[in-house]
Amino acid sequence: xxxxxxxxxxxxxxxxxxxxxxxxxxxxxxxxxxxxxxxxxxxxxxxxxxxxxxxxxxxxxxxxxxxxxxxxxxxxxxxxxxxxxxxxxxxxxxxxxxxxxxxxxxxxxxxxxxxxxxxxxxxxxxxxxxxxxxxxxxxxxxxxxxxxxxxxxxxxxxxxxxxxxxxxxxxxxxxxxxxxxxxxxxxxxxxxxxxxxxxxxxxxxxx
Amino acid sequence: xxxxxxxxxxxxxxxxxxxxxxxxxxxxxxxxxxxxxxxxxxxxxxxxxxxxxxxxxxxxxxxxxxxxxxxxxxxxxxxxxxxxxxxxxxxxxxxxxxxxxxxxxxxxxxxxxxxxxxxxxxxxxxxxxxxxxxxxxxxxxxxxxxxxxxxxxxxxxxxxxxxxxxxxxxxxxxxxxxxxxxxxxxxxxxxxxxxxxxxxxxxxxxxxxxxxxxxxxxxxxxxxxxxxxxxxxxxxxxxxxxxxxxxxxxxxxxxxxxxxxxxxxxxxxxxxxxxxxxxxxxxxxxxxxxxxxxxxxxxxxxxxxxxxxxxxxxxxxxxxxxxxxxxxxx
Numbered sequence: 001x002x003x004x005x006x007x008x009x010x011x012x013x014x015x016x017x018x019x020x021x022x023x024x025x026x027x028x029x030x031x032x033x034x035x036x037x038x039x040x041x042x043x044x045x046x047x048x049x050x051x052x053x054x055x056x057x058x059x060x061x062x063x064x065x066x067x068x069x070x071x072x073x074x075x076x077x078x079x080x081x082x083x084x085x086x087x088x089x090x091x092x093x094x095x096x097x098x099x100x101x102x103x104x105x106x107x108x109x110x111x112x113x114x115x116x117x118x119x120x121x122x123x124x125x126x127x128x129x130x131x132x133x134x135x136x137x138x139x140x141x142x143x144x145x146x147x148x149x150x151x152x153x154x155x156x157x158x159x160x161x162x163x164x165x166x167x168x169x170x171x172x173x174x175x176x177x178x179x180x181x182x183x184x185x186x187x188x189x190x191x192x193x194x195x196x197x198x199x200x201x202x203x204x205x206x207x
Numbered sequence: 208x209x210x211x212x213x214x215x216x217x218x219x220x221x222x223x224x225x226x227x228x229x230x231x232x233x234x235x236x237x238x239x240x241x242x243x244x245x246x247x248x249x250x251x252x253x254x255x256x257x258x259x260x261x262x263x264x265x266x267x268x269x270x271x272x273x274x275x276x277x278x279x280x281x282x283x284x285x286x287x288x289x290x291x292x293x294x295x296x297x298x299x300x301x302x303x304x305x306x307x308x309x310x311x312x313x314x315x316x317x318x319x320x321x322x323x324x325x326x327x328x329x330x331x332x333x334x335x336x337x338x339x340x341x342x343x344x345x346x347x348x349x350x351x352x353x354x355x356x357x358x359x360x361x362x363x364x365x366x367x368x369x370x371x372x373x374x375x376x377x378x379x380x381x382x383x384x385x386x387x388x389x390x391x392x393x394x395x396x397x398x399x400x401x402x403x404x405x406x407x408x409x410x411x412x413x414x415x416x417x418x419x420x421x422x423x424x425x426x427x428x429x430x431x432x433x434x435x436x437x438x439x440x441x442x443x444x445x446x447x448x449x450x451x452x453x454x455x456x457x458x459x460x461x462x463x464x465x466x467x468x469x470x471x472x473x474x475x476x477x478x479x480x481x482x483x484x485x486x487x488x489x490x491x492x493x494x495x496x497x498x499x500x501x502x503x504x505x506x507x508x509x510x511x512x513x514x515x516x517x518x519x520x521x522x523x524x525x526x527x528x529x530x531x532x533x534x535x536x537x
Contacts, residue, residue, distance in 0.1 A: 027486075063385070137311040137312060137344050155487065161314050162378075192487040193461070193487070194460045194461045196312075198382075198386050199340070199344045200344065202343065204341050204342070204343075205341060206340070206341060206384065
């Protein structure tokens with residue numbers, strides 16, 4: 001009895017401290033694995049896509065920085081271009097219920113249809129677990145993972161940290177650069193940048 | 208914190224145009240013809256706001272969840288005498304704008320000036336910001352009210368004229384739990400006179416209070432050092448007053464981990480402040496520049512060479528050699 005109580009306590013301590021010990025994703029290191037339910041109802045596990053390039057796109061449909069890339073059609077173009085070349089593209093929504101950008105599966109499916117978005121899947125992360133795993137700070141923060149499961153890019157979508165649609169033309173798109181350089185067998189020249197945008201609306205977000 | 212300012216009168220002619228880019232949100236506050244709606248943010252603050260009279264006079268321009276006003280420190284522009292303008296923000300409770308380095312999210316305001324020939328803007332003087340956010344995401348910015356001072360150069364060739372129009376297009380992001388981009392055009396008409404500059408009594412207190420909030424160079428006898436200690440930078444100083452609080456705001460983004468606690472170790476004399484490096488900092492940096500806010504809200508501008516840990520021990524020479532070492536190593 002005593003022993004099992006102690007055991008339970010130890011397990012509880014391990015469980016409580018474990019999230020603190022998990023290191024967030026870093027460029028050059030293995031991409032942390034996760035399983036998430038997509039808006040279409042299917043579960044996706046990152047490690048099932050070893051052998052392919054994977055793009056993670058943090059999304060919040062109420063964020064003006066995200067709006068810049070969707071209303072211009074820029075994000076959809078990127079999604080179509082890269083999934084057309086065999087890249088797996090996960091849009092990840094880490095907004096907590098009640099926070100800006102939180103959507104139900106149905107709402108997200110409607111949004112995807114309306115915006116003609118074309119990710120491989122939109123993953124629902126209302127607890128923020130995947131967001132924390134990647135230390136996602138903003139939407140649209142972008143992560144590129146190579147076929148060996150290594151993070152090769154983490155940061156902004158491009159070099160124009162504004163909400164102006166007119167800044168898309170002429171911007172240097174870091175996701176394109178990372179994918180193009182990696183696919184050509186080259187070193188990614190800019191492996192990380194400050195991810196611009198709105199803060200990810202985790203359960204404790206206040207700003 | 209909030210600078211005391213005289214009761215607002217319609218001082219300067221102001222033009223405005225607001226643009227709310229947020230999808231699906233009609234631009235009620237900014238462009239709506241209902242003036243009571245336009246005034247509501249200001250009235251929430253109990254600010255005496257005077258309506259524009261026939262478009263010729265105006266005080267504060269509405270921005271999302273606040274107001275913005277372009278003010279001048281002097282009553283007129285004097286050719287050959289530099290002067291200051293101020294961008295005075297008043298924000299609704301809980302809303303904020305950003306410092307020059309916004310931190311983890313957001314962006315600082317951008318100003319495009321339209322000035323008569325002979326006038327040119329200097330670099331914005333930013334008061335010390337505050338840390339805003341949670342344990343995971345920390346931004347640097349301002350809540351409530353803030354004035355950004357913009358030094359202006361007036362060439363001696365500037366011709367005297369009854370009213371010179373100084374225009375500014377402002378793009379500013381205003382955030383609370385969500386962010387709203389605002390765009391507005393401000394303008395100010397000032398006479399250009401050959402007479403000596405004279406301060407405007409209506410803005411004197413505002414500028415004086417704002418200048419008190421500006422970070423200043425640290426006293427000359429304070430010595431700072433920064434050690435590159437692998438995962439962190441250790442900022443040390445020999446300051447004589449007892450330091451119980453210290454917050455460092457880096458000027459460059461992606462140098463330190465904005466949300467990591469900054470660990471203060473008071474020493475006698477001085478202190479050490481440990482700043483966790485950003486995961487995005489992949490190359491060594493030569494210098495750490497930023498604003499250091501110490502006990503009592505005293506803000507100092509610092510610019511300190513970064514020395515690799517170990518360099519000190521192996522290199523027992525002067526500070527100059529240490530600097531050379533760190534620069535050679537980058």
